[in-house]
Amino acid sequence: MATSRWNRLLRQMAHPFKRGTLRRTLVIYLMIACLVPSALLAGYTYTAMHGILKNKIQTGIEAGLKQEATGIENLLSNLDFVSKQFALDGQTAAKVNAFLNTDRMTEKVELSMNIEDNLNVVNFTNPNLGLMAYINEQADVPILFSNLSVRDDFQLGKLPVFVKFNGSVYYGPHRTQYKNSENIVFSSLREVKTSAGQPLFIYLESNYNIFRKLMSSNWYGMPVYHYLINDQNEVLFADEGEAPFAEEELKWEQAKQPDAEWGEHYLFGYESVQGWKLVTAVEKQVFNYEIDEWVRRIVLLFLGSCCLAILIAMLIWRRVYGSLRKVNREIVRMTGEREAPVRRVEIEEFDQVLSNFQVMKNTVNELIDEIAKNERNKSRLEMEKLLSQINPHFLHNTLNSVQWMARANGQDDIDRVVTLLVRILHYNMGKQSLIVTVRDELEALRHYIDLQSIRYEDDLEFIIAVEPEALSIPVPRFLLQPMVENAIYHGKHEMKSIIHITISIRGEQVELKVQDNGPGMELDKIRQLLSPSGEAQSFGMGIGLNYVQRLLERCYGSASRLHIERAPGGGTCLSVVIPVKMEEIRYD
Template structure:
């Protein structure tokens, strides 16, 4: 066997072209992306980090402004300063208690209106009891001496970030210290802290969508790690000026972003290179996966196209030629997997075509048989009519009115069923003939059966095949007899959920039938054994072979002990459409 990919073969050409067609777009896309999208994603990430950093810095600036504003109220307000002076000068315990209560009420009021302020303390370092007034319990050994300096701003000294001096908490806070305006030689300070976990809420990695580390720089340029845990970079080795001059390049494996506040302090975030490039790396992994999928898809597509095109060019043409000469001849397989798969499909097609041809022949024979049966049922109708007319004349001459009526009804039924009238009638004409048939059967069964006909108004003019209802009523008469008196009901109506469908339904209250009897009811031999003649067979074949193309329009439902229902659901069509359908057009 020659090599399938040798030079000049169609398979090799198809595979090469399909590989180029499927791989060239992702390769071109990858090259273009590498040169442009990397900078776009980097700029997007940087912009997001800068925006989050600015948001955090704004929160810190607002926090410091709140501390500054509240500290001025406590330190410079004339009333509070006067109360502090009076307290320090008072010698009576009662007077001090009253003044202290007044000051603490003021503390609580200001704290209530300033939710960003936490611990508030009037502090006199050289007093026997340095903590004069406070709104919350403080830690033992409260002091301002060892607090890390942060910035001097608007007459106040800010410290932090540091652990709160509130006794019942370990949160990180920013604090402010301002001298209170008093007449004492010994200075008195108002000490304020940011409220509880406000500092942690402001410096929050969730704003960035990635893990970041925060550093704050005081006005001297010294850095302090502002997060919990171990700092990724040693704060003592960080200088803000050097970082600002780095131009955004990685510094010891981290990207650094800074903000310089007009209040005199600076904020910096550090993001590891892996965290910074995570989104970019994810995108490139997806791109690599897309490229691998495109390559695999190209291989599969090339193989499929080769099997469908190259394999069929030679074999299908030969089998088509053979089929024109010998339709029944089986396909000759070549023991080559690719070819045999295609030839198997072609064999299935030949089998289907042969089956359809056989089915068409069977349908034609069935149609011919139906025509023959119909023709035999009309043999010498004039002789039969003349004989019945003679019997009718003899009955009238003898005064036998009942016999005269029976013969008259029989003649009318025979003329409708065996006559040469149109094969397409209206519902009204079919019901008129059915009433003659029912009246004729009433003479035979007398009080054993009762009949009722319900017709939906407006349906009498609908076109339908002739002799469709009488076989259904015949079946009901045969099965509807019961010891208590049979009832047969005929209903003609439009289907409620499908106004374009006409329903013909005949129901009896007879003993009903089991599943086995129902299964054999429409079989040729079974129907004959039960005395059904060709009635239901005729209806089914009429629906299937002539007018509607399906015998399933006839449905039978029966419950033992509850009667049987025969129904026919036919599409509402015009007389012309029914004629065209019966003619095969």
């Protein structure tokens, strides 16, 4: 049971976006509407922002590189300035010269203490300086004076030469010669002029921690690697740890180029006026981290837009689909509950459709009612026709027998009446076409008038006026007689009843008018005669105007008009307006 239910659910979910469905079209259009602007915006912003971010990162690295290089230049300049103080002039240089020229121990001790005090004072006033020492490499003890303890294995020849300028030699970066420290420093060596003729040098080191402060990734905001190139173009890796690539592989000619690269690193170089160079290497992944992070956010935004577009499309689809189901339910419900009103769905567009459907439903119901009504009228007409044709041969034969008996007995009046009656019945109850001409209708009407004249003698007068062009116009059979019959029985006058019968052509229409000089019909009586549910008249042929009205509707539909009104001079005017042309074949 559970398996069959699951399979049924899978079948219902299959192909949710198959071709030709409104859901698929809606999702595609919404995705295009959401994603195309996002894609264009992402492409444009990537083109603009990539350059902006790259320039920002590159400018930051170059600013950090310049900051470091300026710090090294200032450090070397400071070493140069202080070494000149110790070597060329000042009290310290004079005391050192005096120390070298005297042989008195007491004086040497005093001068030695004064020189060391001066070194300490200079070191105190210059916090960027570390170890300071006077060196005589030819002496048994090379270190004459120093402010800090010097390593026992100190040798100038082992120090890496960095650059030579302004009469000094600069070393570094190298391990400090202060015996109680392992920090990396820069150092300088300048010859001191003495009168003793002995080679004497002033040796200065930078502060024990200033190098790491200068050569730090904090200036860049990202990890970088430092390479220093001396004035002999020898490369030295200046950071702790393992170098990203060998020192001998780095060439200044390559590093100084814009957007220089080496393997997986970008290179940035700075050339100092002092004759040395500083190169920083940045991993491409680190360099592009901010750009890649921005790209990832754009991609996430793009994917989010996709998901949002699909979600919105599904929500809209659910709303539209629910309304469509309700509309479909109303259409299906019409077959079983034709008279039930349409239910709204509270969505303006669908409610408009349902309103139009309600109008169509009302129209259909009206047409169905009208068809049913016409079928009932048709059945009644057929019944009336059937009743009127009951054994017509028997009736004709009987009347013919009366006619011959009247002639045999010399009763001419009876013979005439029976002859007129036979002609009227033969016309009305015959099997000829339902459509006749005005001429035929007038001929039958004259037989009816002659018959009525015998009955009413001189109390009834008929005046017929017909345009010759109207005689050949087709009209339904038995149309004029009910109109004249109505005028006879509703238009009686105290003195003499006069009935005018007029047939005239008006453009594409023909008017048949019967007017009497009687007292005129009341409005209620007119409405009763024209009402489909009105009682059939009990005089004459017993057919009346209801028959005329139904006959016009069947033959002409809405193109015909039956009208009754009081005449201005008294009496009632009954008029019928029909088209000149009609489709006779429909009614044969």
